[in-house]
Amino acid sequence: MAKVPTRRRHKSTLDEEINLIPVMNLFMVLIPFLLLTAVFAKTAVIDIYLPAAAIASNDKVVKKAASAPTIVLTIHVTKKGFRFTGLGKGIGEIKTANNKYDFTALSKELVKLKEKYPTKEEVILLFEAATSYEVVVKMMDTTRELIEKKGEKSTRKHLFPLVSVGQTEVKDNKNKEK
Numbered sequence: 001m002a003k004v005p006t007r008r009r010h011k012s013t014l015d016e017e018i019n020l021i022p023v024m025n026l027f028m029v030l031i032p033f034l035l036l037t038a039v040f041a042k043t044a045v046i047d048i049y050l051p052a053a054a055i056a057s058n059d060k061v062v063k064k065a066a067s068a069p070t071i072v073l074t075i076h077v078t079k080k081g082f083r084f085t086g087l088g089k090g091i092g093e094i095k096t097a098n099n100k101y102d103f104t105a106l107s108k109e110l111v112k113l114k115e116k117y118p119t120k121e122e123v124i125l126l127f128e129a130a131t132s133y134e135v136v137v138k139m140m141d142t143t144r145e146l147i148e149k150k151g152e153k154s155t156r157k158h159l160f161p162l163v164s165v166g167q168t169e170v171k172d173n174k175n176k177e178k
Contacts, residue, residue, distance in 0.1 A: 073113060073160060074124045075106075076168055077131060077139060082106055087120060088113055101135065103142050110159050111146060123160035126168040136165070 073087040081095040081102070091113075094105045114120075123143045127136060146157045 072122045072124055073117075073120065074126065075139075075143070076126045077101075077135065078128055078168070084109070086124070087117055101138075103138060107142055107146055110143060111157075114157075114159050121158075121160055122162045122164065124164045124166060126166045128168055140165070 071086050074085040075088070076083040076085065079096070079099075081093050083093045084091040088109065091109055094102055094109065096102070125136075125139055125143065127139075140163050143160050143163060145159055145161070148155050148157065
């Protein structure tokens with residue numbers, strides 16, 4: 001004879017519904033918060049260009065341009081001030097006063113160089129290792145363009161917009177190996 005199943009075996013298991021209301025409430029708060037804070041996450045970009053390299057090509061114009069020596073304006077930024085080489089070789093130095101850089105004198109010299117070499121757009125800025133970030137950015141802004149204010153109007157004059165940045169070598173005679 002067959003056994004009769006008991007009631008314990010045939011318990012019906014009802015699937016409980018998942019309560020999604022707390023999860024939906026979380027997303028209703030989280031999504032607008034993320035959208036509002038994303039607006040404040042802005043980044044500033046400073047364009048820096050590497051010096052042009054010689055391009056191997058069969059074109060005669062490119063070969064002539066690659067073989068001709070190009071003189072680039074180079075500005076060394078030290079604790080003592082600005083020292084020019086390359087295009088600005090005859091300028092000499094613009095010294096610091098009270099440990100502050102004279103960016104107005106630098107701007108005037110750059111305007112003179114731009115008038116002398118209107119087609120040149122490259123500048124190489126060489127900094128000491130301990131130079132502050134503010135000085136680097138101010139230096140890059142000064143070499144890129146000049147903002148002249150006449151009354152309420154301000155005009156921008158492009159100086160040397162293609163900026164390359166590097167670090168100067170510090171020569172230390174004490175640590176030389178014999």
